[in-house]
Amino acid sequence: MMKKILKNSSAKGWLYLLPALLFLGIFMVYPLIDVFIYSFEEGYNSASQTYFGVGSYNYSYVLHDPYFLQAVNNTFLLVIITVPLSTGIALLISVGLNSIKPLRNLFQTVYFLPYVTNTLAVGLVFMILFKKTAYSDGFINLIINWFGGASVDFIEGPYWAKMFVLCFYTIWVVMPFKILILTSALASVNQEYYNAAKVDGTSKARTFIRITLPMISPMIFYLVITGFIGAFKAYSDVVALFGTNLNAAEMNTIVGYVYDMLYGDSGGYPSYAAAAAIILFAIVLTITCINLLISKKNVHY
Amino acid sequence: MEVVLQNLTKKFPSRDKKNRGDVIAVSDFTFKIPDGELIGLLGPSGCGKSTTLHLISGLQKPTSGRIFFGEDDVTDLPPENRGIGLVFQNYALYPHLTVKQNILFPLQNLKGKDKLSKEEMLEKAHEAAKLVQIDELMDRKPGQLSGGQQQRVAIARALVKMPRVLLLDEPLSNLDARLRLQTREEIRRIQRETKITTIFVTHDQEEAMSISDRIVVMKDGVVHQIGKPQDVYDDPANLFVAKFLGTPPINVFDGQIRDGRLYIGEDEVLDVKGISEREVYVGIRPEGFLLQENGPMRCKLSRVEVMGRDISVVAENKASLNPTIRAIIGTENNVNMQQGMVRFALLPRKVLLFDKKTEERIKF
Numbered sequence: 001m002m003k004k005i006l007k008n009s010s011a012k013g014w015l016y017l018l019p020a021l022l023f024l025g026i027f028m029v030y031p032l033i034d035v036f037i038y039s040f041e042e043g044y045n046s047a048s049q050t051y052f053g054v055g056s057y058n059y060s061y062v063l064h065d066p067y068f069l070q071a072v073n074n075t076f077l078l079v080i081i082t083v084p085l086s087t088g089i090a091l092l093i094s095v096g097l098n099s100i101k102p103l104r105n106l107f108q109t110v111y112f113l114p115y116v117t118n119t120l121a122v123g124l125v126f127m128i129l130f131k132k133t134a135y136s137d138g139f140i141n142l143i144i145n146w147f148g149g150a151s152v153d154f155i156e157g158p159y160w161a162k163m164f165v166l167c168f169y170t171i172w173v174v175m176p177f178k179i180l181i182l183t184s185a186l187a188s189v190n191q192e193y194y195n196a197a198k199v200d201g202t203s204k205a206r207t208f209i210r211i212t213l214p215m216i217s218p219m220i221f222y223l224v225i226t227g228f229i230g231a232f233k234a235y236s237d238v239v240a241l242f243g244t245n246l247n248a249a250e251m252n253t254i255v256g257y258v259y260d261m262l263y264g265d266s267g268g269y270p271s272y273a274a275a276a277a278i279i280l281f282a283i284v285l286t287i288t289c290i291n292l293l294i295s296k297k298n299v300h301y
Numbered sequence: 302m303e304v305v306l307q308n309l310t311k312k313f314p315s316r317d318k319k320n321r322g323d324v325i326a327v328s329d330f331t332f333k334i335p336d337g338e339l340i341g342l343l344g345p346s347g348c349g350k351s352t353t354l355h356l357i358s359g360l361q362k363p364t365s366g367r368i369f370f371g372e373d374d375v376t377d378l379p380p381e382n383r384g385i386g387l388v389f390q391n392y393a394l395y396p397h398l399t400v401k402q403n404i405l406f407p408l409q410n411l412k413g414k415d416k417l418s419k420e421e422m423l424e425k426a427h428e429a430a431k432l433v434q435i436d437e438l439m440d441r442k443p444g445q446l447s448g449g450q451q452q453r454v455a456i457a458r459a460l461v462k463m464p465r466v467l468l469l470d471e472p473l474s475n476l477d478a479r480l481r482l483q484t485r486e487e488i489r490r491i492q493r494e495t496k497i498t499t500i501f502v503t504h505d506q507e508e509a510m511s512i513s514d515r516i517v518v519m520k521d522g523v524v525h526q527i528g529k530p531q532d533v534y535d536d537p538a539n540l541f542v543a544k545f546l547g548t549p550p551i552n553v554f555d556g557q558i559r560d561g562r563l564y565i566g567e568d569e570v571l572d573v574k575g576i577s578e579r580e581v582y583v584g585i586r587p588e589g590f591l592l593q594e595n596g597p598m599r600c601k602l603s604r605v606e607v608m609g610r611d612i613s614v615v616a617e618n619k620a621s622l623n624p625t626i627r628a629i630i631g632t633e634n635n636v637n638m639q640q641g642m643v644r645f646a647l648l649p650r651k652v653l654l655f656d657k658k659t660e661e662r663i664k665f
């Protein structure tokens with residue numbers, strides 16, 4: 001019987017995959033299904049493990065919760081601003097790095113520092129840069145003052161200032177990884193294509209658009225997708241910058257909302273948390289599918 | 302377009318810390334290439350063929366020397382302004398563009414008064430594609446083409462803007478034997494039709510001999526001989542050129558000249574008047590041997606190989622630099638050869654003498 005299975009090559013393949021699938025099932029698929037079930041159980045009480053009924057009330061509650069809407073708003077802003085900007089800036093820096101031969105390694109190390117530094121430590125540095133204290137207005141404000149502007153409270157001040165800090169921080173944190181990927185992608189483009197383009201009289205700009213970009217498009221696409229997913233999952237960075245009471249600071253994200261619903265001061269509502277998590281899952285899934293569709297046309301493997 | 306190379310030299314700084322000397326890839330190359338000719342640039346690996354091509358294309362700057370296209374000094378012109386077509390060793394077709402887009406690419410770069418309308422571009426692209434017989438493959442990507450087809454696309458891309466000079470860097474090295482023969486004929490045909498001055502790099506002497514108007518034989522960056530293929534073959538300037546050209550290769554022996562006679566080993570094989578007594582290298586082309594019962598040159602027969610048209614006699618001689626020598630004899634000499642001794646007479650014009658020290662040719 002075993003022999004028969006092993007002869008069938010696709011069955012063989014599944015057999016080899018079995019251990020991995022088992023783990024994936026236990027740690028990824030089962031929790032997902034569980035969360036999905038939770039999200040439809042109304043009035044679930046974690047202490048007594050009971051619930052009133054099954055329905056879509058949890059979703060309706062979450063979707064009408066102003067804190068959740070705020071979190072969705074924040075998350076989308078963050079995604080829309082940081083993903084294109086960080087990818088674009090990383091591309092610019094990588095192209096620059098790729099064209100200077102000396103000191104390239106040093107630059108690469110410098111750009112890579114944020115990647116290996118702990119999120120919370122980096123968050124502290126940003127506090128110093130931006131936070132107003134009794135003694136100083138923060139480094140950035142010093143610069144603003146020097147140019148004759150008035151101080152802005154970036155951590156507890158107006159919404160746009162806080163959003164700016166968050167976006168700035170997010171871009172800065174993801175930059176090294178993107179630069180690393182893009183510089184190696186650029187370096188792996190065969191020099192002969194550039195020589196051919198040169199002989200054919202191609203301008204620098206056209207070479208970049210018609211040759212370099214298509215050649216590294218799989219990597220750019222990869223960065224955009226992981227960038228989207230990463231930004232949608234933003235949480236720890238926000239905590240590092242604005243503390244744990246994110247709802248009060250108007251800076252909550254969807255993942256933050258989920259966490260608050262579970263463990264926060266106003267928490268203890270696993271059903272609401274589950275519903276919010278499923279909504280996030282649906283959003284990320286949709287966006288990734290759209291990305292894949294767009295990439296079919298524009299990415300050259 | 303006439304192309305003139307004047308004392309062209311290219312040195313690369315040595316990376317080797319111990320060995321400080323520069324690598325001289327091309328050394329003092331002077332040559333006037335007549336308009337519309339096909340030149341075969343020939344030499345062993347690393348002799349500077351690609352470097353020469355890169356210098357002409359402008360992808361590399363010469364250390365010294367000048368390059369002229371017709372009257373224009375192009376030495377300091379960047380490659381994009383030289384009006385050359387270059388076919389790379391591995392084609393360098395843009396993999397993400399279709400064949401048509403690849404061929405259109407150089408045309409779309411034209412600016413100013415040379416700018417073409419969309420229709421003109423398409424027409425030119427189709428013309429070029431037809432010339433190399435790939436007009437049926439226009440919508441494929443390079444990855445979906447065979448090696449030979451890719452090569453023809455690369456030629457079409459190089460030709461489409463009607464370059465002043467066409468440069469081909471070992472374009473046939475990736476093809477199988479049959480396709481090689483076919484494509485080299487095609488290159489010859491296209492070159493004849495377009496009359497574009499063409500330089501064709503190869504390390505395959507047969508390839509160079511068969512399609513070139515003129516061949517240039519290089520070694521270690523130095524040009525050893527330039528001439529019509531047959532002339533270079535019949536009348537090589539030195540031992541290297543003689544050895545490099547011809548399949549099967551020339552047979553080389555130690556020889557002496559005594560009293561105006563050439564000796565190979567103990568055998569007095571040829572009269573050579575007017576050369577002083579000395580040691581020489583004797584090169585004998587495989588077709589320079591004639592089977593003769595009382596021939597002066599005696600060798601030990603190893604085996605006879607029948608190759609259709611010809612018979613190849615493999616023999617041994619003590620004075621030979623190689624373990625065996627090879628003679629090619631027409632099948633009409635239907636000789637029945639036994640194991641043992643075989644005797645040859647020599648065709649004087651297939652016998653070449655070279656100085657032992659300089660390896661330069663000694664004419665007689």
Ligand SMILES: Nc1ncnc2c1ncn2[C@@H]1O[C@H](COP(=O)(O)OP(=O)(O)OP(=O)(O)O)[C@@H](O)[C@H]1O
Nearest residue numbers: 313324325326345346347348349350351352353504
């Ligand atoms: N960029 C470079 N830096 C240093 N040395 C180089 C460089 N390019 C070529 N050389 C050296 O110059 C010499 C000639 O190289 P070239 O590429 O012209 O040889 P080739 O005749 O084209 O050989 P092949 O038939 O193998 O392609 C070689 O010794 C090579 O090592």
Ligand SMILES: [Mg+2]
Nearest residue numbers: 350351352470
């Ligand atoms: Mg080469």
